[in-house]
Amino acid sequence: MDLALLRTFVTVHRAGSFTRAAALLGLSQPAVTSQIRTLERQLGRPLFLRQARGVTPTTIGDELAHKAAPHLDALVEIAETGLDEASSVRTLHLAGPPEFTAELALPALTELTGEDGQGLALRASFGNAEETLEGLAAGHHDLAISTARPRGALLTATPLCDEEHVLVASPRWEARIGSDKLLCEGAPALENFPVVEVHESLPFVARYWAAVFDSRPAASGTVIVPDLRAVLACAITGAGLAVLPRYLCATALGCGDVVALLEPAVPPLRTYFLVVRTGTLAMPHIARAHEWLLQAATDWS
Numbered sequence: 001m002d003l004a005l006l007r008t009f010v011t012v013h014r015a016g017s018f019t020r021a022a023a024l025l026g027l028s029q030p031a032v033t034s035q036i037r038t039l040e041r042q043l044g045r046p047l048f049l050r051q052a053r054g055v056t057p058t059t060i061g062d063e064l065a066h067k068a069a070p071h072l073d074a075l076v077e078i079a080e081t082g083l084d085e086a087s088s089v090r091t092l093h094l095a096g097p098p099e100f101t102a103e104l105a106l107p108a109l110t111e112l113t114g115e116d117g118q119g120l121a122l123r124a125s126f127g128n129a130e131e132t133l134e135g136l137a138a139g140h141h142d143l144a145i146s147t148a149r150p151r152g153a154l155l156t157a158t159p160l161c162d163e164e165h166v167l168v169a170s171p172r173w174e175a176r177i178g179s180d181k182l183l184c185e186g187a188p189a190l191e192n193f194p195v196v197e198v199h200e201s202l203p204f205v206a207r208y209w210a211a212v213f214d215s216r217p218a219a220s221g222t223v224i225v226p227d228l229r230a231v232l233a234c235a236i237t238g239a240g241l242a243v244l245p246r247y248l249c250a251t252a253l254g255c256g257d258v259v260a261l262l263e264p265a266v267p268p269l270r271t272y273f274l275v276v277r278t279g280t281l282a283m284p285h286i287a288r289a290h291e292w293l294l295q296a297a298t299d300w301s
Helices: 003-015 018-025 029-043 059-081 098-112 129-137 171-177 179-185 203-213 228-236 246-254 284-299
Strands: 048-050 055-057 090-096 120-126 143-146 155-169 195-197 221-224 242-245 269-277
Touching: 003 018, 003 029, 003 059, 018 029, 055 059, 059 269, 090 098, 090 129, 090 284, 098 120, 098 143, 098 246, 098 284, 120 284, 129 143, 129 155, 129 269, 143 284, 155 171, 155 203, 155 228, 155 246, 155 284, 171 179, 195 203, 195 228, 195 242, 203 242, 228 242, 228 246, 242 246, 269 284
Parallel strands: 090 120, 090 143, 195 221
Antiparallel strands: 048 055, 143 269, 155 242, 155 269
């Protein structure tokens, strides 16, 4: 069987579209379609069901992808790193949300990059859950950290840790709100106070309000900045209330730069997943990084 046909097939399977696969492979869409039809003729079975938007693999297509993809990934890695024993450093491509990846995951993995014979090079990229999982499926990443559990059998997800969310503000806002009033009135006590968030939809605040107050936030964002570290910086300066992961604001809480306005008995949590393409844990450097992160995560929750 022609390896070029298999490579095209696996790319289509991961991309879910002839068009996206063609862009990833640097081929025209007709060329990709022709290669898939050739492979289907050789096998005597259909591999994809054509739909209005993209394609869906048949049972045979799924089975072939799960058997072939890990071996093709290994061949690509051999081609990229070469066979020279001097080039023994393996490169791990990691993707995930910027704050969590930068603050927790990367510091843990850099322990594998020292001069102690571990032989691991790191390449990291940031993105939201959808971007990260699409990149992983397309073969751009080896490991992905995601707040969404992927569907289907192409990607395998393992729970990594739970992230606790905290409602914080600078001490001067705590004095103006009043802890007793907040405990008695709940969300209405916060309606007239400014909010710092990562998006106009107030994803962190809305999630917190739903979990703790069983309501929707009435306030709109005063400062919107697409990085939780910047949200923390703005909260410290008194720009407004913010909902942040505890790992990110623990130091600021400890030194009094911000205070927790509430400490609910059951705090809102968000689960992170460590995701790989099914079968790629057979590669030692991916398996090692995967296990290392799972061990490190026992101290994060």
